Amino acid sequence: MARRLRLGVNVDHVATVRNARGGAHPCPVRAAALVKKAGGDGITAHLREDRRHIRDQDVDRLKNEIALPLNLEMGVTDEMLAIALRVLPHAACLVPERREERTTEHGLAVAGQEERLLPFVARLKEAGIRVSLFVDADPRQLIAAAKVGADIVELHTGTYCDAGEAERPRELERIEAAAKLTVELGLECHAGHGLDYATVVPVAAIPAMVELNIGHFLVGEAIFRGFEGSLREMRRLMDEARGIPA
Numbered sequence: 001m002a003r004r005l006r007l008g009v010n011v012d013h014v015a016t017v018r019n020a021r022g023g024a025h026p027c028p029v030r031a032a033a034l035v036k037k038a039g040g041d042g043i044t045a046h047l048r049e050d051r052r053h054i055r056d057q058d059v060d061r062l063k064n065e066i067a068l069p070l071n072l073e074m075g076v077t078d079e080m081l082a083i084a085l086r087v088l089p090h091a092a093c094l095v096p097e098r099r100e101e102r103t104t105e106h107g108l109a110v111a112g113q114e115e116r117l118l119p120f121v122a123r124l125k126e127a128g129i130r131v132s133l134f135v136d137a138d139p140r141q142l143i144a145a146a147k148v149g150a151d152i153v154e155l156h157t158g159t160y161c162d163a164g165e166a167e168r169p170r171e172l173e174r175i176e177a178a179a180k181l182t183v184e185l186g187l188e189c190h191a192g193h194g195l196d197y198a199t200v201v202p203v204a205a206i207p208a209m210v211e212l213n214i215g216h217f218l219v220g221e222a223i224f225r226g227f228e229g230s231l232r233e234m235r236r237l238m239d240e241a242r243g244i245p246a
């Protein structure tokens, strides 16, 4: 039987709703406190350069007040490196970041940036932080990720999720092949971006997969099912996809 998949719950968009009115409600740390009971295994938060959702204080509180491992998504900048080395999250997921983009639209260009990434990854690892690189399902990027010393690659599932019916099987095949290569390269395989109750099922069934990081859909679905209900259904679908009995 396939190993149980880890579910990392991204709480960024709880902060998006909070920030819409400039107050303190709804609090992403309060949401994070519900994750374990609802079947999640970790908390993911992206501290963006412009602080459009998660803020510095949220990161400190997620690390200090929540018992689950924190996966800090961050750009490859000196500012973010200093924050990660201070906060010491369980893992850091390096993502490309452009201020004008609505979300993280592509994976990190690791190939061609090896010289810059090698010391950056090393600094995080020396501090005991597991390092993940968010990349497209492209063999060139995976080989480069192994070269710069990453522990993990997180495969960008956005193109697969956005694809129409006709294109989706081919996009899924690319993710399956990339997951296989990730393991052959000695790296742990994660995936995320854009996943919902339908798109998660084939991705969760990929044997090499270890963790999925999911946020926007779960926060949106919480409007209809409550936050715990939203997470519980995702947990159920992930387990079912791997043949794990309820």
Ligand code: PXP
Pocket: 010, 012, 046, 073, 093, 095, 103, 104, 134, 154, 191, 192, 193, 194, 195, 213, 214, 215, 216, 217
């Ligand atoms: N993984 C990474 C690296 C991301 O940047 C994001 C989006 O912040 C996610 C996972 C979660 O994506 P979504 O919010 O679309 O589920």
